Amino acid sequence: MLVWVRGASMDYWSFYISLLFVCFLRTSAQYEEIRWTYSGLVGQAEWSEHFPDCGGSSQSPVDVVTCQTQYDPTLTPVTPLGYSQNNNQPFTLLNTGHTVVVQLPEWMGLGGLPWLFSAVQLHLHWGSGGPSHGGSEHTIDGLSAEAELHIVHYNTELFPNISAAMRQKNGLAVLGILIEAGDETNPAFNSIISYLSRIRHAEQKALIPGFDVSSLLPKDLGRYYRYNGSLTTPPCYQEVIWTVFYEKVKISKTQLLKLETILYSSKSEDMDRMLLQDNYRTTQPLNNRVIYKSFLAEPGKEFAPGEVTAIVIGVICGCVGLAVIIRFITKTIRFFTLLHHETEMVNKCLTCFQTDQA
Ligand SMILES: *[C@@H]1O[C@H](CO)[C@@H](O)[C@H](O)[C@H]1NC(C)=O
Ligand SMILES: *[C@@H]1O[C@H](CO)[C@@H](O)[C@H](O)[C@H]1NC(C)=O
Numbered sequence: 001m002l003v004w005v006r007g008a009s010m011d012y013w014s015f016y017i018s019l020l021f022v023c024f025l026r027t028s029a030q031y032e033e034i035r036w037t038y039s040g041l042v043g044q045a046e047w048s049e050h051f052p053d054c055g056g057s058s059q060s061p062v063d064v065v066t067c068q069t070q071y072d073p074t075l076t077p078v079t080p081l082g083y084s085q086n087n088n089q090p091f092t093l094l095n096t097g098h099t100v101v102v103q104l105p106e107w108m109g110l111g112g113l114p115w116l117f118s119a120v121q122l123h124l125h126w127g128s129g130g131p132s133h134g135g136s137e138h139t140i141d142g143l144s145a146e147a148e149l150h151i152v153h154y155n156t157e158l159f160p161n162i163s164a165a166m167r168q169k170n171g172l173a174v175l176g177i178l179i180e181a182g183d184e185t186n187p188a189f190n191s192i193i194s195y196l197s198r199i200r201h202a203e204q205k206a207l208i209p210g211f212d213v214s215s216l217l218p219k220d221l222g223r224y225y226r227y228n229g230s231l232t233t234p235p236c237y238q239e240v241i242w243t244v245f246y247e248k249v250k251i252s253k254t255q256l257l258k259l260e261t262i263l264y265s266s267k268s269e270d271m272d273r274m275l276l277q278d279n280y281r282t283t284q285p286l287n288n289r290v291i292y293k294s295f296l297a298e299p300g301k302e303f304a305p306g307e308v309t310a311i312v313i314g315v316i317c318g319c320v321g322l323a324v325i326i327r328f329i330t331k332t333i334r335f336f337t338l339l340h341h342e343t344e345m346v347n348k349c350l351t352c353f354q355t356d357q358a
């Protein structure tokens with residue numbers, strides 16, 4: 001009897017413990033507590049084992065092979081809405097351990113897409129310096145830029161909030177801006193970079209003065225590449241309408257260096273400090289997707305005002321020249337026609353003369 005009770009209670013406990021274990025596994029999966037990284041134990045190659053969507057067929061980023069993109073004349077310029085308004089409200093700056101995030105107010109949005117989108121946050125991806133070292137996520141004809149800015153929006157016409165939007169078709173719209181390093185300081189980017197030292201460790205937050213988010217964008221919002229893709233970090237949901245601008249923005253080498261060396265991916269209490277670097281995903285297969293472009297001519301292949309003048313003068317000279325040649329040819333033709341007529345007349349007369357004589 002006692003044995004039976006003990007046996008039964010042991011069975012009950014082992015069942016209870018396994019149930020707890022299963023529940024723990026399920027909740028940890030649900031709350032995405034798996035600590036993923038870009039390289040290492042749960043690095044990029046392992047993401048799909050824990051986050052199935054990362055192994056999907058419409059993943060981001062991608063390499064834009066420009067000669068294989070298709071022109072779509074219906075792609076009108078994207079229009080930032082309220083980006084310049086900050087209502088003197090501070091923004092929250094956050095080190096997630098994977099990137100630096102600026103949380104954006106809901107009144108900021110995006111037009112020029114089939115639905116209205118509301119801004120959620122912006123963040124950056126970068127490398128670790130050094131020659132031929134990437135940093136951007138998207139590449140153009142196989143070439144990386146030094147960094148990349150992403151401004152994330154969700155579809156407010158179809159979904160009540162970002163959590164609902166991020167799992168459903170056309171839920172998100174992300175603007176991708178490629179960043180190159182040059183000599184000049186980009187003051188707009190200092191609105192973020194100057195405050196990085198306040199959030200050096202993962203999970204640290206700081207309030208920063210609100211700034212004009214549109215000043216981070218390239219000037220030309222009309223030329224861009226558009227494709228259907230995914231979040232570039234786990235859980236890699238494939239609901240993103242991507243807009244990658246043709247024009248790159250420039251920051252200084254000093255600004256890039258700060259971005260690459262100030263932040264840690266480790267928490268303040270962690271014994272080992274790990275620099276937050278190389279937080280970009282490698283490009284993913286395009287599979288059956290098409291990348292559309294909103295433009296035909298590339299800006300470099302259009303004409304500058306000086307060239308236009310040269311072309312106009314050239315065309316005028318050409319026309320005058322052509323007129324002279326045509327006049328010469330018609331005159332020559334007329335001359336030969338007259339000559340021909342005269343020869344015919346002479347011949348006819350000769351014939352007449354010969355027949356008369358005969
Ligand atoms: C988002 O919307 C869904 C669907 O209406 C709702 O169930 C969920 O609670 C909302 N989440 C948040 C964080 O508001
Ligand atoms: C994205 O997918 C939708 C349908 O799933 C399609 O209508 C749309 O044209 C696609 N957009 C691009 C840019 O490929």
